[in-house]
Amino acid sequence: MNLRTLRAFVEVVRQGGFSQAAEVVSLTQSTVSKAVKTLEEELGMPLLNRLGHRNQLTAAGEIAYxxxxxxxxxxxxxxxxxxxxxxxKRGMLRIGLxxxxxxxxxxxMFATYRSRYPDIDIELTEYGSKRLRECLEEGEVDLAALLLPIDEGFDYQPVRNEPLIAVLPMNHPLTGRECIDFTDLADSPFILFEAGFALNAKILAACExxxxTPRVTARSGQIDFIVDLVAAGLGVAFxxxxxxxxxxxxxxxxxALDEPHTDWHIALAWRANAHLPPAARAWLDLAAEQPLTGGPGN
Structure with a gap:
């Protein structure tokens, strides 16, 4: 049993298949398949049930994973x-955003960091909050930007706190109001972010x-597209x-959205009991120099 074999097995589970895992670990599909088979032989039990194009963990596979x-x-x-x-003078900043x-x-911040530490390599990972938490737990990144509240097992440093704003089509009947809440928007269709974005959970919890009960008419991971959909009259966004x-x-x-507990409060998080490399600590020091809140027009 070696780390390369374990990594291949973990990626098969994480990516959902052997071919997808092979791309991630830069090996051939047959090599990945052989690695999983070798691990099964060493442990003396099957780890995966092959169900057509899907792979399901056995009880032993759950433990091994x-x-x-x-x-x-x-x-x-x-x-x-x-x-x-x-x-x-050397090292790597592994950060998830x-x-x-x-x-x-x-x-x-990236530009400033690069000017201060030109020989530090930066490995940037971009995912929604759910996947970023998994990356952090599994040691794939040293720091990840997550929305508060932060799960147990992580330490964190606040970065920015911004209230949510309702984005309405210009012809919406509520455009003249100074502030609104979700009861005012009960009859308006919502445009939300894609699944896995923590901001959705805040919005839906506040509605509840x-x-x-919001009627979701569209989802997207692109802010520009969301704003364009609002301008086209498809719904309201936040x-x-x-x-x-x-x-x-x-x-x-x-x-302005008058809803408590919906602020976009983002923090840099890391595993509480894990070693934090100097490159990551230097990023936290730089983040501490930034304002925690913005002005009304920011």
Whole structure:
């Protein structure tokens, strides 16, 4: 049993198939298949049930998958601690960011970081919040930008707190209001982000508290497209204030959303008991220099 075999098995489970896993680990499909078979022979039990084009974990596979994730994360920590010996003259910043808001928040920080630490390589991973948490748990990234509240097992440093803004078509009857809540929008179709975006959960939870069942008419992971859909009259959307103002144009109206517990409060998180490399600590120090909240027009 070796780490390469374990990595191949974990990626087969994570990616949902042998061919997809082969692309991730840069091996041939037959090599990945052989690695899983070797692992099964060493453990003396089947780990996967092959159901057509799908692979389902057996009971032994569940145990092997869980333990393999721990071993791979420990190996990642080992490499990180050894890299500490080199200090910030060499190393890697492995950071996971969500597609929503990362450009506005972090683009300038990346430029500043590069100027301060030109020899640090940056490995950027972009996913929705659910997948980013998994990457963090499995040691694939050292830091991940997540929305509060942060799950147990992670430490975190707040980065930015922005209220949500309702994005309405210009001809919507509520465009003249100073602020609105979800009861005001009960009859309006909603345009939400794709599944896996934590902002959706905040919006839907707030609707449930108000007894509102939203009618979702479209989903997208692209802010520009969401704003265009609103301008075309397809429905209403909700964006953090700084993003709403950045994407403002003539076809939409922005109205403050008076809903508690819906703020877009983003933080940088890391595993509580894991080693945090100097490159990641330097990123946290840089993030601490940024304002935690923006002005009304930001």
């Amino acid at each position: 869980r333990r393999a994730q721990v071993l791979l994360a420990e190996h990642s920590d080992l490499l990180g601690e050894i890299n500490d010996l080199r200090g910030l 969500p597609p929503v808001g990362c450009g506005v928040l972090f683009a300038t 508290r108000k007894g509102v 964006l953090p204030r700084m993003l709403a103002h950045k994407h403002r144009h003539a076809g939409i109206a922005l109205v």
